[in-house]
Amino acid sequence: FSRRQFIKGAAAGAALGVSAGLGFLAPDNMFAVEHSALKTAANESSELQKVTTICEQCVWRCGVIAKVDNGIVKKLEGNPDHPNNVGKLCPRGNAGIETLYSPDRIKFPLIRAGARGSGLWRRASWDEALTYTADQMKKIKDKYGAKAMMFNSTDNLSQPFFEILLKAYGSPNYGTQRSLCFNAMTTGFLYTYGVPQPGTDYKNCKYMIFAGRNLAEGISNNETQEMIEMIARGTKVVVLDPRFSKTASKATEWLPIRPGTDSAFFLAIINIIIKEKLFKKDFITTYTQGFDDLVQEVKDYTPKWAEQKCEIPAATIERIAREFAAAAPAAIAHPNWRTSNFKNSFQTERAIAVLNALIGNWAQPGGLIPDQEINTAKLGVLSHPPFPQAQGIRLDGVPWQYPLVPLSYGVIQTMRDNILSGKPYEAKGWLISRQNPILSIPERQKTINAFMKLDFVAVIDIQASDTAYYADVILPESSYLERYDGLIPIGSKIFIRQPVIEPLYDTKSSLMIYKELADKLGLGDFLPYKDERDLLAKQLKPFSITLDELEKAGHYVVPNFKKDHSKDFEFQTSSGKIEISSSIMAQMGKKAVPAWDEPPRPPKDHYYLLTGKTAQHTQMFTQNNRWLLEVFSENRAWLHTSVAAKLGIKTDDDVVLESDVGKVTIKAKVTEGIRPDCIFMVGGFGHVSKGLKSAYKLGASDSALHKTITDPLSGSSALSETFVTVSKA
Ligand code: SF4
Incomplete structure (x- = not known):
């Protein structure tokens, strides 16, 4: 058997078992079937088929080797060849089998049969569900314009094709959830270095300050491993966190800082580094602009001043400043991750970005690594007609209300509020691909109210998320162990997510859902592929490997691939330098260097x-x-x-x-x-x-x-x- 013959034949047995399940309304039958199937299979074969794919229990995309026995996935193991996890899976990755066999999977398309949010559904065929979705989207476009339809997608390998659908439809409204996660970090670094998110060289780092990156609990597999190895090696790790997190428990030093005052801590570190001339003068002269403005701004941000704000002793701040500078350039104030905490978080991230620049750790062993995407193999692209001009301003307020936020990032909470207010115009429909705004956006009841106000909501998901529960149509996606997604290049390697078994239910990959929806909208030319394998073959076209070969091998190493380091010191900022003083902030009439912005304190008994x-x-x-x-x-x-x-x-x-x-x-x-x-x-x-x-x-x-x-x-x-x-x- 080839791998595909194997999964086709083996899937027949599994599919028979699950056909008794009635889907979302009565999934309990499925639960019994699942366990008897697993038990039977366990006794049948000792020869396990190994299939290489990519995890999707979070967005990190680790390499997985699935062990399959007669159409049943028995075990998931980490792929040692994949740089994102080098052979290890985290707890969530290990539990991917339960996601696949969950009794709560949505097993076929559903169309709402009661009031929105009532949980009453009826089974529909794919043709009916997609035709209904396309008809509603066309109706909205014809009556109110494309801008009245909003689109939302999670960060996933097929997201670029969702974005093609959005652009082909012509809506300016695209939500991600980045404003609930890392917009402060990405904008802070973008307006300092011209890159939203530099890498960090844990392997050579001698001194690390974390102020929001909790790698022991917010697991990013290889980074978490590298952090643990770094600590074992004796790197000094300082964690600022009001809570004794698991990362804090592994650190050399835990500083229980007052929430919202991290920028006071970093401004005081900068103050000492400047006062004691511990900065890298040559680096600052060659690669940065605005140093003199910074000197003026931070002169009053002394450790004693900061102690009043952040409740870290002045002597500790002074000591850390000296230790940090002494370890330069193999020292990092980490850019962090989930940084949506306070209105001043942008200033915190700017202070962190500038502190790194002062010690000249850019592109140095143990320091910040320039944007890795510069050095990634380029896949073949689809050719399609030019996109129509999107009409209207964006409902998330970017850039008219939030001028600093890159267009692709979005401010989803504003989108929700503007649905409710009907201003600057009325939104009517929302197509959401595996996002869950009802449980993520602040003020959940307001979000539910916004959903109740819309004419039409369609959700693509593998399970009945809270958001799917308020949809009019649920288009069920195959789980990551049953489907293809777009290929992913990481440096010189190209990885594939591929089905390790055939879909258990009447589900489809998001690639095919987007494609078939585009066809029904009359936009099929924008997603010109017959099926997933046709698309992947097009992506592979520049390389000397066939899709069959890639499926078998699990990844492809691009020969003679060379990292292009010539662009490491080309900063994509207005000045072409690291902007200690931000040109764009200055143009906006804002303070251009990092500055203190007092956060609110809780009232009494809060x-x-x-x-x-x-x-x-x-x-x-x-x-x-x-x-x-x-x-x-x-x-x-x-x-x-x-x-x-x-x-x-x-x-x-x-x-x-x-x-x-x-x-x-x-x-x-x-x-x-x-x-x-x-x-x-x-x-x-x-x-x-x-x-x-x-x-x-x-x-x-x-x-x-x-x-x-x-x-x-x-x-x-x-x-x-x-x-x-x-x-x-
Ligand atoms: Fe899967 Fe864990 Fe890797 Fe995320 S970090 S992709 S959940 S193994």
Whole structure:
């Protein structure tokens, strides 16, 4: 058997078993079938078929080797050849089998049969569901213009083809969720270095400051491994975090900083480095602009001043400044990741970007690495007609309201608010590909209200997410173990996601959903491929490997590929230099060098609400995964021992958290590992979809508590400017 013959033949047995499942309305049959199938298969064969593919339990895209026995996926292992994980899978990656065999998978297209959000559906054929979706989208375009239709996609390998569909349709409205995650970091670095996200050379780093990158819990597989190796090697690691995170527990030094004051810490470090002339003068002269303005700005940001703001002793700040500079250029103030915390987070990221520039760690061993995309093999592209001009301004406010935010990033909370206000114009429809705005955007009830206001909502997903639950049509996507996606080049290697078994249900890859929807919209020329294999063959055209060969090998190494380092010091900023003083900020009449911006403090008897990740779950995607629930069953409210004693709360008590916009009940975790003025909860729990049988109402949702506050510069949602009261339930 070739691999494809194998999966076709073997899938027949599995498909027979699952045909008894009735889908979303009555999935319990499926649960029984699944277990008997696994049990039978376990006794049948000792010879496992190995298929190489790519994980999608989060966005990191690790290499996977799936072990398949007679059409049943028995084990997932890390692919040692893949740079994103070098042979290891995290807990979520290991639990991918449960995602595939979950009884809550959507098994065929569904069209709403009751009120929106009622959970009443009827089965539809693909032709009916796609025709209905296309008809609604055409109706909206004809009556209100293409701008009345919004598009939203998760960050995934087929996202470029979703974007082609959006552009072909002609809408200016495209939402991602970056404003809830890392817009502050990407805009801060973009306006300093001209790249949104430089890499970090952990392997050679001698001194690392993390102020928001929690790699032990927000797992980015190879980076997490490199961080652990770095610590084992003896690199000094300083973690600023109001909570004793798992990364803090591995660090050399944990500094429980007051929330929202990281920029005070970094400005004071800069102050010492300048005052004591610890900076790299030649590097600054050659590659930067605006140093003199910075000298003026930071002269009053002394460690003593910063101590009042961030509650880190001045002597500690001074010592860290000297240690950091002494380790240069093999020292990094990490750019971080989820940086949507305070309205001043953009200033924090600018201060971090500038601090790195002062010690000249750019493109040096142990320092910041220039944008890796410069050095990535280029795939073949599809030729299609020119896109129509998108009409109208964007509902997310970019760039007319948020001039600094790159067009592709978006400010999704503004999009939601503008649906509700009907200003600057009415939105009518939303096509969402595996995103879950109902559980992610602050003020969940407002988001539900926005969905109720729309004429039409279609969702592409593998499970009935909270957002799918409020859709009119659900177009079920095959899981990542059953489908192809677009190819991914990483440096000189090209990797493939391919089905390790045939789809268990009547589902399709997003590549084919986008394509068939485009056909029905009369836009088929924009996605000119017959099927996924045809598309992948076109992407592979520049290389001397066939798709069959790539499928078998799992990856392809481009011969004679050379990294192009000539562009390492070409900064894509207005001045062509690292902009310590930002030209664009100056043009906007804003302070052009990093500066202090006082964050709000909680009122009396209120606490900062902090949210973050756990290593066992991915945002709001995996809480219905029963294997992961065994190792992390629900989120809890962390509160400090002294606060718990004052309020008479013990671990496992139910507590009520209440903000200006909502109230939740959640179990308490009493700990010394958090500042007394903070409450922490892992995000992504508290699902409202009854289609997620394990996750429904489990734990509590931070989106029910978060207020909608947006940084006017980066478009970041200032999630930690929400303050809550705590009481025993
Ligand atoms: Fe999968 Fe974990 Fe890698 Fe994410 S980090 S792609 S979940 S193995």
